[in-house]
Amino acid sequence: MSADRFVDGIAVNTHINYTDGAYANVKNVRDDLVWLGVRHVRDASPGASAPMSSYAYLAVSDIKFDFLVRSEIAHSLAQIKAVETASRGSVDAVEGFNEINNWPVTYDGLKGDAAGLAAQRAIYAFVRGDPSLAGIPVYDLTGYNVSSVTTRFGSADYANQHVYPQNGEQPGYNANGDAWIKMGIRGVERFDLPLVITEFGYFSLPQSGWYQIGVDEESQAKGILNGLFDAAASGVSRMYLYELLDEKADPRGVDAGMHYGLFTFENRAKPAAFALHNLTSMLKANGGTALNRLEGEAWRYTLTDLPPSGRSLLLRKSDGALELVLWNEVPFWDHTSGKPLNSPSATVFVDLGSMAARVNLYDPMRGIAPLQTQRNVQQVRVDVPDHPILLDVVFPN
Known part of the structure; x- marks a missing residue:
């Protein structure tokens, strides 16, 4: 969507x-x-x-x-x-x-x-x-x-x-x-x-x-x-x-x-x-236009090692950037002790289907600045925690 x-x-x-x-x-x-x-x-x-x-x-x-x-x-x-x-x-x-x-x-x-x-x-x-x-x-x-x-x-x-x-x-x-x-x-x-x-x-x-x-x-x-x-x-x-x-x-x-x-x-x-x-x-447009060459095509990406508790959703920003959202619904609360659980992240490999010009990794729990930026990549390793992270993907024109 x-x-x-x-x-x-x-x-x-x-x-x-x-x-x-x-x-x-x-x-x-x-x-x-x-x-x-x-x-x-x-x-x-x-x-x-x-x-x-x-x-x-x-x-x-x-x-x-x-x-x-x-x-x-x-x-x-x-x-x-x-x-x-x-x-x-x-x-x-x-x-x-x-x-x-x-x-x-x-x-x-x-x-x-x-x-x-x-x-x-x-x-x-x-x-x-x-x-x-x-x-x-x-x-x-x-x-x-x-x-x-x-x-x-x-x-x-x-x-x-x-x-x-x-x-x-x-x-x-x-x-x-x-x-x-x-x-x-x-x-x-x-x-x-x-x-x-x-x-x-x-x-x-x-x-x-x-x-x-x-x-x-x-x-x-x-x-x-x-x-x-x-x-x-x-x-x-x-x-x-x-x-x-x-x-x-x-x-x-x-x-x-x-x-x-x-x-x-x-x-x-x-x-x-x-x-x-x-x-x-x-998720707001950044004021420019990404002009992804996949704008009118179905983006085919592959997720490897996403566990049963893992989830994904694909969003498209109005500037053309693609947002792949990943989250892992592992337990985060111990009802016996009444304390939070720190379940380990799931290591997931994302194949973007073709070479991306840029991939930014965001975590809304940690701020609005990208935690990581990779350029000219097709495969990305992502540690998916117990809440959503966003991969902002831009393909070359």
Whole structure:
């Protein structure tokens, strides 16, 4: 895929209505998003606590919203319409109820899944029937029993899932068979709709044990980078990281929900934020034109000794440079000790198919400058770590 399309598929959750914590400073929210290179956010439809001017302020910076509909459907849709009317093009999507398995809903005399599914049909009909919203896609609700539903026709344009890797595991591959993103996709693939993952993340509160446990900040960064590439390689249209900021202070470290942010409550950028900033910066055009002679051809490259845990994805930047992304989903967290694991890198040999004029090696965990540059090479040896590295390949004209 194009690098621009990949970057456009990166999104993040915000909570502009939470005016009693970090999100009260909407300037920080705006500045953080611009610095990350992320233009798509997911948030609840505007409520009473945050003024409409907060959303307009973000929209001016080309921030676009997936708005969750609240239980007061009519008022919620009216607020979404108001944002779109005030700032045309600022509403990316309208999304049904959030995790009705955790937050039960009622609608039109119904309860549980029946209520959520009926409300979703009503939301879809409203959006499709309103001239100011008619072209905006509708994301499905989350938290209903997908096994009992055969179609989303007349209810959603995109299937929708939440994915939170458990036990400090990698998002796409684990030797025990856990493949969290694939499991999420499998649940809704029979609907034959494009898919969004509207929540994905790790909380940075190191823990030991089983099920939903936290990791350190470095491991959080690795898991988020891997998850973004796993999602793109699996055909996910957009993935919303959870979340931009740690919502409130938690100095005693007792509330896991206050540690999902890419930035701390004080707005310090965690390693995940630095890595994401580095990644989006790397994938921008460099201002020139590479004019690869393989521009219109299928690039045939070969990977040797890539282990089962290894992954690859090919991107093309708008300046013509080719980006071969390699990552190795070996364990990075020891759930017994609650400490990071330093699994060895995999030595992989890359045959580029023909002589490359230049190959730069980048690691978004370490900065935006190339760690290594080779010229006039066809074969490259690469040590692939437990997170993505990028080979920027330019062939002669």
